[in-house]
Amino acid sequence: EAQVTQNPRYLITVTGKKLTVTCSQNMNHEYMSWYRQDPGLGLRQIYYSMNVEVTDKGDVPEGYKVSRKEKRNFPLILESPSPNQTSLYFCASSLALARFDEQYFGPGTRLTVT
């Protein structure tokens, strides 16, 4: 089954404790992206990747890191999480956005930083 998976789905952590949210797709998609969703603000892009080893900042990259060592995986790293990073996070992938291919979203990861 073609899908985008994220792990964990729910995470409660404390300020400053490094964490990684994994994202994986099995559709051989070139484009992958991370968003955070907050009430009243919609979806805001954190980082995106056009292909392996190619990443770029979105609108809200501060406090986050990403890597794209393999085509299928695009982990989101919070080196020192803070309470303002409490949010719902979505990973998404697309065959090749330059061709206007549809973005498929993962199920979301709800992160709480206390």
Place this chain on the structure above:
Amino acid sequence: GENVEQHPSTLSVQEGDSAVIKCTYSDSASNYFPWYKQELGKRPQLIIDIRSNVGEKKDQRIAVTLNKTAKHFSLHITETQPEDSAVYFCAASLSYGQNFVFGPGTRLSVLP
């Protein structure tokens, strides 16, 4: 950078009526405009999209119109049904995949 505004933030319509949601964007270079539907507790899903070389696109009860001169695009849902109740997001992007910018969303409620 790109900025996308979306109105209204909430919309209630009677079942069978039409619903219209409007978005404006700031970057005239944007040329891809998708609309996503997000039901409560679920992931966003693409419902329709339009490219800048097209003025209108229709898919059954859903249509999108684009006015490049005015830099706005709209989602039209006709003959609304209760299952249309959701949050709808518009977005804008450049064709070569630079960052996607979403609007803040519209919560549509279809009343029986």
